Amino acid sequence: MKEDKPIIRSLLDVDFYKFTMGHLVFHHYPDVPVRYAFKNRTVRVPLAENIDIGQLREEFDAVRQLRFGKSEIHYLRGTNEYQERMFSEEYLNFLTNFQLPEYFLEKDGKQLRIEFAGKWSEAIYWETIGLAIINELYYKTKMKDFSEFEFDQVKANGVLRLAKKIRQLKNYLGITICDFGTRRRFSKEWQWYVIRTMSTELKKQFLGTSNTKAAMDYELLPMGTSAHEMDMAMSGIMHESDEDIRASHSRALEDWWNQYGQGLSIALTDTYGTDFFFQGFTLEQARNWKGLRHDSGDPFEFGEKAIKFYQDYNIDPAEKLMVFSDGLDIKTIIKLFERFNGRIKISFGWGTNLTNDVGFETLSLVVKLVESNGFGTVKLSDNLAKAIGDPDDIKRFKKIFGYTVETYTECKV
Amino acid sequence: MKEDKPIIRSLLDVDFYKFTMGHLVFHHYPDVPVRYAFKNRTVRVPLAENIDIGQLREEFDAVRQLRFGKSEIHYLRGTNEYQERMFSEEYLNFLTNFQLPEYFLEKDGKQLRIEFAGKWSEAIYWETIGLAIINELYYKTKMKDFSEFEFDQVKANGVLRLAKKIRQLKNYLGITICDFGTRRRFSKEWQWYVIRTMSTELKKQFLGTSNTKAAMDYELLPMGTSAHEMDMAMSGIMHESDEDIRASHSRALEDWWNQYGQGLSIALTDTYGTDFFFQGFTLEQARNWKGLRHDSGDPFEFGEKAIKFYQDYNIDPAEKLMVFSDGLDIKTIIKLFERFNGRIKISFGWGTNLTNDVGFETLSLVVKLVESNGFGTVKLSDNLAKAIGDPDDIKRFKKIFGYTVETYTECKV
Numbered sequence: 124m125k126e127d128k129p130i131i132r133s134l135l136d137v138d139f140y141k142f143t144m145g146h147l148v149f150h151h152y153p154d155v156p157v158r159y160a161f162k163n164r165t166v167r168v169p170l171a172e173n174i175d176i177g178q179l180r181e182e183f184d185a186v187r188q189l190r191f192g193k194s195e196i197h198y199l200r201g202t203n204e205y206q207e208r209m210f211s212e213e214y215l216n217f218l219t220n221f222q223l224p225e226y227f228l229e230k231d232g233k234q235l236r237i238e239f240a241g242k243w244s245e246a247i248y249w250e251t252i253g254l255a256i257i258n259e260l261y262y263k264t265k266m267k268d269f270s271e272f273e274f275d276q277v278k279a280n281g282v283l284r285l286a287k288k289i290r291q292l293k294n295y296l297g298i299t300i301c302d303f304g305t306r307r308r309f310s311k312e313w314q315w316y317v318i319r320t321m322s323t324e325l326k327k328q329f330l331g332t333s334n335t336k337a338a339m340d341y342e343l344l345p346m347g348t349s350a351h352e353m354d355m356a357m358s359g360i361m362h363e364s365d366e367d368i369r370a371s372h373s374r375a376l377e378d379w380w381n382q383y384g385q386g387l388s389i390a391l392t393d394t395y396g397t398d399f400f401f402q403g404f405t406l407e408q409a410r411n412w413k414g415l416r417h418d419s420g421d422p423f424e425f426g427e428k429a430i431k432f433y434q435d436y437n438i439d440p441a442e443k444l445m446v447f448s449d450g451l452d453i454k455t456i457i458k459l460f461e462r463f464n465g466r467i468k469i470s471f472g473w474g475t476n477l478t479n480d481v482g483f484e485t486l487s488l489v490v491k492l493v494e495s496n497g498f499g500t501v502k503l504s505d506n507l508a509k510a511i512g513d514p515d516d517i518k519r520f521k522k523i524f525g526y527t528v529e530t531y532t533e534c535k536v
Numbered sequence: 537m538k539e540d541k542p543i544i545r546s547l548l549d550v551d552f553y554k555f556t557m558g559h560l561v562f563h564h565y566p567d568v569p570v571r572y573a574f575k576n577r578t579v580r581v582p583l584a585e586n587i588d589i590g591q592l593r594e595e596f597d598a599v600r601q602l603r604f605g606k607s608e609i610h611y612l613r614g615t616n617e618y619q620e621r622m623f624s625e626e627y628l629n630f631l632t633n634f635q636l637p638e639y640f641l642e643k644d645g646k647q648l649r650i651e652f653a654g655k656w657s658e659a660i661y662w663e664t665i666g667l668a669i670i671n672e673l674y675y676k677t678k679m680k681d682f683s684e685f686e687f688d689q690v691k692a693n694g695v696l697r698l699a700k701k702i703r704q705l706k707n708y709l710g711i712t713i714c715d716f717g718t719r720r721r722f723s724k725e726w727q728w729y730v731i732r733t734m735s736t737e738l739k740k741q742f743l744g745t746s747n748t749k750a751a752m753d754y755e756l757l758p759m760g761t762s763a764h765e766m767d768m769a770m771s772g773i774m775h776e777s778d779e780d781i782r783a784s785h786s787r788a789l790e791d792w793w794n795q796y797g798q799g800l801s802i803a804l805t806d807t808y809g810t811d812f813f814f815q816g817f818t819l820e821q822a823r824n825w826k827g828l829r830h831d832s833g834d835p836f837e838f839g840e841k842a843i844k845f846y847q848d849y850n851i852d853p854a855e856k857l858m859v860f861s862d863g864l865d866i867k868t869i870i871k872l873f874e875r876f877n878g879r880i881k882i883s884f885g886w887g888t889n890l891t892n893d894v895g896f897e898t899l900s901l902v903v904k905l906v907e908s909n910g911f912g913t914v915k916l917s918d919n920l921a922k923a924i925g926d927p928d929d930i931k932r933f934k935k936i937f938g939y940t941v942e943t944y945t946e947c948k949v
Contacts, residue, residue, distance in 0.1 A: 279692035320685050
């Protein structure tokens with residue numbers, strides 16, 4: 124844990140959805156100018172006092188020196204699990220010569236202002252890399268005076284907490300898990316340990332990981348589909364009128380389907396609120412798409428709503444998949460399983476509490492798309508604590524999308 | 537933890553008191569025929585079903601192939617902490633050519649019959665080696681189908697339990713500890729970890745270790761004086777009459793003083809009961825000897841008795857040292873410290889619960905001298921559960937030493 128190597132040592136050490144989205148973007152919207160901004164939602168922790176900005180710069184600079192290796196490109200080319208040869212040769216050529224674009228980093232009072240701007244097709248890869256760096260550096264800084272024995276205790280805590288999770292999961296053989304914890308991981312080393320262990324211990328209950336490099340290293344399924352940024356960027360691309368913005372949401376879904384078909388057809392429902400999503404999701408889409416991903420708001424309500432939605436369309440919910448991925452812990456996972464098992468297929472994308480449960484508090488850090496094509500973007504979500512955007516834009520988007528939610532629950536992870 | 541190397545890989549991986557006693561024996565009683573016998577006081581555990589006798593034989597055979605290395609003999613020659621050049625050249629020459637004598641091993645129902653017989657000067661070195669082998673093999677066997685993650689959990693439990701001990705000890709800076717845990721250690725590797733960690737974390741609170749090799753490896757003080765076997769063997773050497781046997785106890789004390797003077801003058805009081813000991817320990821001895829070691833019976837009663845004993849001789853107990861070494865745990869250590877701190881110097885020789893606290897039950901295994909010079913030996917101790925000897929001999933010795941104790945407390949360690 125005390126090594127001085129850069130935190131990110133491979134451009135494949137990134138969430139797989141950056142490739143599935145990046146591939147679509149490369150082909151359809153490569154030059155759209157975008158801006159991603161970092162945000163520490165755990166405002167009580169003054170990040171600028173807990174991370175050395177010079178060190179952070181070194182880490183960011185180091186990752187800009189990285190290039191995709193031959194075997195890494197081979198690995199992507201060989202990815203076949205969702206669609207035959209899903210990544211085009213043009214795209215793989217693009218990646219072969221790819222370098223992460225420049226970043227913006229400065230102190231902003233007690234916090235950090237970090238932004239990644241550029242062409243969408245290039246800036247898109249910073250998100251999970253930037254977050255993993257900031258997180259790991261934060262903990263490295265916390266532990267900089269730790270003795271070897273203190274490190275051993277951190278690991279021991281991590282091992283026993285992981286063991287407890289695994290014991291509980293073994294009691295529910297129907298629960299399937301995948302690791303979504305790259306961005307909030309305690310460290311790269313620890314995420315690898317967790318993945319290796321989950322995979323060995325849980326076998327078929329552990330479906331795979333969102334981390335492309337870890338999937339490659341451990342012969343696992345790389346997992347991921349799309350993120351809010353697809354909807355959000357599209358609202359900047361189609362920004363002529365309120366109607367246009369409203370239509371941009373369907374456009375994002377259509378693009379996705381046209382690119383990947385059923386293979387990656389898990390829809391994220393909460394960008395502008397789940398109610399709007401269900402209004403717009405057509406019978407054909409409901410039939411074709413494999414399922415939905417839940418990422419904010421009450422997951423039990425969401426599940427019930429989704430089941431009802433399918434039933435209203437006369438679709439058997441038991442044929443559909445619901446992926447839960449919002450701040451899960453083992454208790455919630457088991458409760459959700461007990462509620463929905465047998466009624467609808469379910470799976471869990473487990474992030475922070477899986478890869479960062481070693482005894483330290485965790486931070487709710489995000490990197491979100493805030494500008495697309497010159498326009499401010501908006502994410503509403505089903506929990507206003509997760510809302511993103513300029514207040515005026517948020518107001519406008521609420522109206523456009525008929526958003527009425529008033530839930531505000533602090534984000535722990 | 538999964539290595540296949542022999543458990544004992546150095547003849548110095550032995551408790552230091554085997555050398556302090558062995559040295560005296562070498563000079564004064566080298567050829568006395570003795571027999572040591574192994575005993576599992578945790579009778580509910582059928583050892584023969586938990587240890588492969590073939591593997592045990594391999595371990596015993598491997599250790600008989602070992603010889604002392606040049607640097608190991610240098611280390612012993614250089615030992616200066618208790619007395620100038622305490623080990624004679626003759627003795628060191630003897631060790632240079634030393635090989636452990638043969639052993640006897642067979643199944644005895646569900647238990648194991650293990651004996652080490654031979655000249656006292658040679659058989660004496662088996663005790664802690666034999667015990668460390670049996671203990672580690674027992675746990676190795678328990679864990680033979682463990683996954684890597686299960687091993688990690690064992691270590692994690694050990695680390696967190698050790699951390700708790702260390703945290704508590706740091707709250708009592710007056711408490712000093714030494715490791716007496718060779719014979720009951722979970723594994724050699726784990727004992728080394730514990731010693732390294734205690735030494736780094738507790739600094740001056742950690743005085744040293746009974747394990748000679750660990751002391752050498754970690755620049756620590758090798759600790760140890762004498763054991764019950766000195767008194768017990770002497771009863772076989774002086775066995776003409778009851779008077780003779782009675783006198784053999786004083787003779788053992790005199791031999792020890794003549795050999796090492798004040799340096800190693802910590803008397804073990806309970807071979808034939810502490811009451812007899814205090815009757816026979818003269819004013820001169822009480823003045824000269826640094827202190828006493830407690831190894832059975834109620835340690836609080838013992839401490840009070842010892843303080844009163846010194847006071848009756850008009851000796852300030854605060855100048856004397858009491859070493860507690862009977863089945864300690866952190867709670868007892870703190871209680872004893874709170875009771876006796878300031879009244880008499882105290883220190884703790886911590887064994888099983890220090891080096892074998894990783895989540896498994898521990899066994900109360902001993903190797904004791906049972907025959908000397910053709911006669912059965914006896915140890916009474918202040919707890920009859922620890923008594924050793926043929927029932928008739930025990931009866932006779934009780935009478936000879938005026939032993940009246942009726943305490944019987946099962947040995948947990």
